[in-house]
Amino acid sequence: MNATMSLTVFSIAVLVTSIGAGAVGAILGLGGGILLIPILTVFYGVDLHYAMGASIISVIATSSGAAAAYLRSGLSNLRIGLFLVMATISGALLGALLAGVVPTRALELVLGLALSYSAYTTVKQLRDELPESPPDDPLALRFDLEGTYHDLRLQRDVIYRAQRVVQGFIAMFGAGLLSGMLGIGSGAFKVLAMDYLMRLPMKVSTATSNFMIGLTAAASASIYWSRGDIHTLIAAPVAIGVLVGAYLGTTVMARMRNTTVRKLFLPVVVYLALSMIVRGLGLHLP
Amino acid sequence: MTRLRASFSVEHLVSRILLFGGLLGIALVLLGLVLYAAHGGFRHHVLDLRRPVGQPPGVFVSVRQVIDGLTGRPIDPLAVSALGLVLLMMTPAVAVASALPAFWWTGDRRYALIALVVLAMLALSATLAGSLH
Numbered sequence: 092m093n094a095t096m097s098l099t100v101f102s103i104a105v106l107v108t109s110i111g112a113g114a115v116g117a118i119l120g121l122g123g124g125i126l127l128i129p130i131l132t133v134f135y136g137v138d139l140h141y142a143m144g145a146s147i148i149s150v151i152a153t154s155s156g157a158a159a160a161y162l163r164s165g166l167s168n169l170r171i172g173l174f175l176v177m178a179t180i181s182g183a184l185l186g187a188l189l190a191g192v193v194p195t196r197a198l199e200l201v202l203g204l205a206l207s208y209s210a211y212t213t214v215k216q217l218r219d220e221l222p223e224s225p226p227d228d229p230l231a232l233r234f235d236l237e238g239t240y241h242d243l244r245l246q247r248d249v250i251y252r253a254q255r256v257v258q259g260f261i262a263m264f265g266a267g268l269l270s271g272m273l274g275i276g277s278g279a280f281k282v283l284a285m286d287y288l289m290r291l292p293m294k295v296s297t298a299t300s301n302f303m304i305g306l307t308a309a310a311s312a313s314i315y316w317s318r319g320d321i322h323t324l325i326a327a328p329v330a331i332g333v334l335v336g337a338y339l340g341t342t343v344m345a346r347m348r349n350t351t352v353r354k355l356f357l358p359v360v361v362y363l364a365l366s367m368i369v370r371g372l373g374l375h376l377p
Numbered sequence: 378m379t380r381l382r383a384s385f386s387v388e389h390l391v392s393r394i395l396l397f398g399g400l401l402g403i404a405l406v407l408l409g410l411v412l413y414a415a416h417g418g419f420r421h422h423v424l425d426l427r428r429p430v431g432q433p434p435g436v437f438v439s440v441r442q443v444i445d446g447l448t449g450r451p452i453d454p455l456a457v458s459a460l461g462l463v464l465l466m467m468t469p470a471v472a473v474a475s476a477l478p479a480f481w482w483t484g485d486r487r488y489a490l491i492a493l494v495v496l497a498m499l500a501l502s503a504t505l506a507g508s509l510h
């Protein structure tokens with residue numbers, strides 16, 4: 092693998108790749124790190140630290156671009172996002188302090204199995220366009236965890252309210268904790284917790300996750316920055332491409348069915364589950 | 378006044394700040410790259426994708442270094458891009474900071490408090506990041 096490349100060729104290639112990563116990230120509520128880090132390291136030969144630094148920039152750019160559009164259209168729920176991000180950031184803080192104390196391999200294995208179960212539940216509800224009208228959760232009422240958006244695909248207003256808020260909050264704390272301890276993004280876990288536990292419409296789940304990932308990434312961005320992991324010439328084409336891609340992604344996602352978004356999300360969960368099990372078992376794949 | 382409050386949406390404010398923060402950051406990143414190209418930075422430039430010992434050009438680890446790059450003569454074009462990245466990184470926190478008084482003003486004290494807690498957590502993370510370094 093060549094570890095040097097013409098700057099012009101590199102910038103154009105990364106710009107194009109990042110447009111795709113931004114679009115996928117905006118649709119699925121992920122920061123794009125899950126796509127960008129392997130591509131940058133495996134195909135372009137970028138050092139892992141620089142790739143992670145570029146990924147954190149990508150998450151914030153995706154979040155800013157996508158959440159700006161989703162908040163305006165009502166797909167991102169600001170209150171649900173702020174309420175849950177308290178759990179995620181405090182989990183991530185504790186996770187960063189615990190990193191190195193708890194055996195990583197066992198954690199990865201447990202996470203891999205939990206994700207496998209999530210993949211199974213995602214398959215089970217693959218055909219559900221919208222969750223059934225919920226029994227009232229007292230915390231959801233108290234904290235105003237509800238909203239309305241106009242669904243461009245269904246051509247009607249969709250009213251929703253969060254369910255199982257306590258479980259959702261605990262899951263968000265766990266997502267933050269694991270991402271802090273294992274150094275992985277938590278966008279996918281946020282979507283799963285909102286979709287499966289709190290029974291929010293899938294599009295609201297990914298759009299609200301898009302808002303939240305910007306905050307959790309901003310919380311750790313200064314670490315990457317002060318370590319010298321953010322290389323301007325690598326992060327710059329990523330940031331530009333991802334912002335353009337995120338904008339394109341939001342226009343596409345607004346017109347998708349909830350079931351389509353969930354179908355696209357399933358392979359991500361399966362991939363994450365397998366990669367965690369592989370890491371947990373200590374196997375090394377190319 | 379009441380009508381103004383009723384029509385005011387915290388979501389729209391936060392949405393605008395995320396949009397303009399993101400666009401301003403990206404505009405500076407782009408401007409830096411254009412200046413870098415104008416100075417012949419892209420000509421025959423072979424980018425080393427490995428992480429060397431020490432600090433290669435294009436890597437800034439503090440705001441101080443970015444300011445030095447911006448105030449130096451000639452100006453360091455990559456410092457302009459780095460400033461754009463810093464603005465981008467600050468955008469989510471600025472959005473929450475603006476939501477705090479907006480929630481308070483619309484009478485939602487509970488969410489003003491939640492925004493404050495989130496901001497405090499972001500500040501704590503940044504402080505911890507500094508102390509770990």
